[in-house]
Amino acid sequence: MTDIDVSRLAASGRAGEPTELAGRARRFGVWYYAETSLRSMRAYLWTVVAVGVGQPLFYLVALGVGLGALVSANGQTVDGVSYLVFVAPAVMVATIVAAASGELTYPVMAGFRWRRTYYGPAATPVTPAQISLGHLLAVTLRFVAQAIVFWLFMLAFGATSSPWSWLTVPIAALSAVAFGAPLQAYAATLKRDGMAFNFVQRFIVMPMMLFSGTYFPLSTMPTYLQWIGWISPVWHGTQLARWASYGLREPAWLVVVHVLVLVTMAVVGAALSCRFYTRRLTR
Amino acid sequence: MGGGQANATRQESVSCAPYAAVVTSEELVIRARGLTKAYGDFVAVDGIDFDVRRGESFGLLGPNGAGKSTTMRMIGGTLGRTAGELSVVGLDPETQGPQVRAHLGVVPQQDNLDDDLKVRENLIMYGRYFGLPRSYLVPKSAELLEFAQLTDKASARVDDLSGGMKRRLTIARGLVNEPEVLLLDEPTTGLDPQARHTLWDRLFRLKEAGVTLIVTTHFMDEAEQLCDRLIVIDKGTIMAEGSPAQLIRQYSTREVLELRFGSQRNAQVVAQLEGLAERIEVLPDRILLYSADGEATLERVSGAGLHPVTSLVRRSSLEDVFLRLTGRTLVD
Amino acid sequence: MSRELSPTQLAVERLARPRPAPGIWSGNMVAVLERGWQAIKTQNWGIIISGFFEPVLYLLAMGWGLGALVGEVEGPGGAKVSYAAYIAPAMLATSAMNGAIYDSTMNVFFKLNFGKLYQAMLQTSLGPLDVALGEIMLALFRGLLYAVAFLAVMAALGLATSWWALLMVPAAVLIAFGFAAVGMGVTSFAQRFQQLDLIMFAMLPMFLFSATLYPISVYPSAVQLFIQALPLWHGVELMRHLAVGHLTWATLGHATYFTAMTALGLWVTTVRMRKLFLR
Secondary structure (H helix, E strand, O other): OOOOOHHHHHOOOOOOOHHHHHHHHHHHHHHHHHHHHHHHHHHHHHHHHHHHHHHHHHHHHHHHHHHHHHHHHOOOOEOOEOHHHHHHHHHHHHHHHHHHHHHOOHHHHHHHHHOOOOHHHHOOOOOHHHHHHHHHHHHHHHHHHHHHHHHHHHHHOOOOOOOOHHHHHHHHHHHHHHHHHHHHHHHHHOOOOOHHHHHHHHHHHHHHHHOOOOOOOHHHOOHHHHHHHHOOHHHHHHHHHHHHHHOOOOOHHHHHHHHHHHHHHHHHHHHHHHHHHHHHHOO | OOOOOHHHHOOOOOOOOOOOOOOOOOOEEEEEEEEEEEEOOEEEEEEEEEEEEOOOEEEEEOOOOOOHHHHHHHHOOOOOOOEEEEEEOOEOOOOOHHHHHOOEEEEOOOOOOOOOOEHHHHHHHHHHHOOOOHHHHHHHHHHHHHHOOOHHHOOOEHHHOOHHHHHHHHHHHHOOOOOOEEEEEOOOOOOOHHHHHHHHHHHHHHHHOOOEEEEEEOOHHHHHHHOOEEEEEEOOEEEEEEOHHHHHHHHOOOEEEEEEOOOOOHHHHHHHHOOOOOEEEEOOOOEEEEEOOHHHHHHHHHHOOOOOOEEEEEEOOHHHHHHHHHOOOOOO | OOOOOOHHHHHHHHHHOOOOOOOOOOOOHHHHHHHHHHHHHHOOHHHHHHHHHHHHHHHHHHHHHHHHHHOEEEOHHHOEEEHHHHHHHHHHHHHHHHHHHHHHHHHHHHHHHOOOHHHHHHHOOOOHHHHHHHHHHHHHHHHHHHHHHHHHHHHHOOOOOOHHHHHHHHHHHHHHHHHHHHHHHHHOOOOOHHHHHHHHHHHHHHHHHOOOOOOHHHOOHHHHHHHHHOHHHHHHHHHHHHHHOOOOHHHHHHHHHHHHHHHHHHHHHHHOHHHHHOO
16 A cells, blocks of 8 residues: 555656547547447357347248248249348348347446446546447447348358348448437436336337338338338338349339438437437536 | 325324334344354355344444345345354244244345335335235334334335435334344445434434344444444454443553654654554554543653644544454444 | 234234245245236336237238238148238247246346345245245236237237137246246346346247247258257147147147146246345
8 A cells, every 4th residue: 555656656647648638539539438338248248149140040040941931832932032032131130220229228228327337438538429429339340240240141041142242231230320329319318217118129129120121021011001111220221231132123212212311310310319428428 | 005095194103112022032132153154265254153132232343344244144044154053033044034034124235125116105015025914004104104204205206215215214114014123234324424313313212112223334433322232343253242332441542642644754753652652553544542541642742752744632432442453444 | 812913923923833935935925916016006007018019010010911922821730721820829929938038037137136126025024935936926917918918919800710719818828837937947047147148049049940930840850859849839839729729639738848847947946946036
């Protein structure tokens, strides 16, 4: 205890000037928080790996091969391709969006309330907006990794043939951010426990997964239900992924619309999230 | 919940009659011999012996991690023991847990109130866990709210209570079954001074009403205020036993002089202080001089040409007892 | 023995009487149920009701959307049924499984380690077995409500074609009981949250491969045998038989499977009770 040279502890000169530190935080703050966030993900690394490898494997076998056998036994092809080819890019988008609904709900609540992990960095030169974007960046990296694994499984199953199929990776990640960023903003506004997330899960995520043209074309649904797809990032992402994966015949203007919708959702969500983080952490 | 709530707000203070002792006429409420709890290589409680008599107020004093809470949980039968004997109201808590706990009121270190229920419901539901009927619990909960000064918070959410209020509610809840023995684990840790005094007053009244109190604490003043008798525990073993006054008499002097010379100089001046007091303890931030008359000692220090930055004369406390026994301070 | 005993003395007296497992059981499970009911009353009802939507949405999406692609499928006894009628019983069995597993693993583990409710309960004269059984019963009650509602939807859509379908409700409770009992036993071995995450994750392949969405005849026979050893397959088959009133010895076999699973789970849970609660 008395061995410590307190004067050196208080001012060794190695830490750098405050203005220099602030400048560094201004430039790299997002990455600093993303690093923290990624490190905390190591606590459940094995779950991430199991989900990342298990999901594509199970879904492709069950839906593509198992269910696909029923569809072809019924003499049906979808969209001119086998059920496996039809369903694979869609399930890729859907599972990665589902991961976003996990990563950007409870962990956000934990950051503000349960574990208060946001408050430490907020006391440094790193800004609340950078914390918000840093968290988003970290989970986006997870989505990209997950998407790459899924894409490799698709190749292995022969579920995709196009040389452009690698585009499904950024498409799936973008879809996840398009859904995740607004969700993160919403989670940042919640004061009390995580009950609201159960609602999100059951009344938004579930219907979105089932009615976004993932397992069957949107057009087979009655018209009065098709709007669910139009407002769903899963549907826009799915259509793009099919276009890249097997050349779904989608008019050019619609492809542009899909991209625009996803990018708009992501940007607006991230902007709102920055605002809500700032409001809450500087209150 | 039935219609019995109409009379729940009637003005009635808690009954001060001694809580009925049902089981046996024997004097010992708790008897521990060689009580041991080990987690692998780590021995949390290392073969301790103690008795608690009916109606007395008994303290377990020691720093964090001394084994106090572990001992408390073994008494309640919510933690098994590794070795030794333990009898609570004449029963073995490990094999008769539910029956033993029917005699106990437990106030844990951290409040574990039910956030999903309102304040009054917390008391009633807790009583239901003891198998008590609502006809008893509805008026009882009103009495307990009165006792805990929470009558106007009866329908509040637990989340909205202050720390002191939660603590009082937890204590009131522990009384719902009119226990013979109330176990209080660090009852005032984390409370502001005023809330502590309110709480001590409530506990003192319970003691007067004949409830056996078992209190763990690392606060000296708390132990001195509440306990008739206490054991000092460190690293799972008992260092000393007696009343606060006895312990101070035995292990310390009447008064203590605290001196500060600044962090660099404390160690240097010790040699010069040698012989000025019965005993000297050097702490990182200050020097303690033990003697019957602190003022006289201070004069002698000045006489020796030493001028401390600050000086303070005070009565000896259990803190000094602990320092003497272990060579360490209690709160660190 | 004419002395007047106060309520607290009576409570003490009652616990002094001999009973099985006196160290871990007080015979007052009812209080745990009461607490569950009290908590539900002050909670959001929407969350209880929402649990029912999941299987219904699945049924609508898969039954109709996918049904258009799949057409008719061979049901129990070889009769052709619509795809919606084929998957509806499977959805009910799966939702019984998911609810029970979630309640007995994640929920219990969270309350044990982070929540303070069990800690408070175990300070009273309740024993851990009262708490565990009470928790299972609450989960079953919720499962019962969902099963009744789901069956009503099935009937309204014309997917339940036999009076035997009424037995799907108790069957759902039996399936939930089996999973909840085993889930509670498994939880007693869990050290960390992430381990339970993996259990939840293991539910996914079981759901996908247990003849829920398509018959297991598409698999090689070795794989079929493996799936037939898993509990969900038995649950799905049991439900399918009841839905159309196709009752055979196999139906009884499936029910027996779950009875045995329940007994095994409860046995492990009781034996592990101290490990689970008294650490």
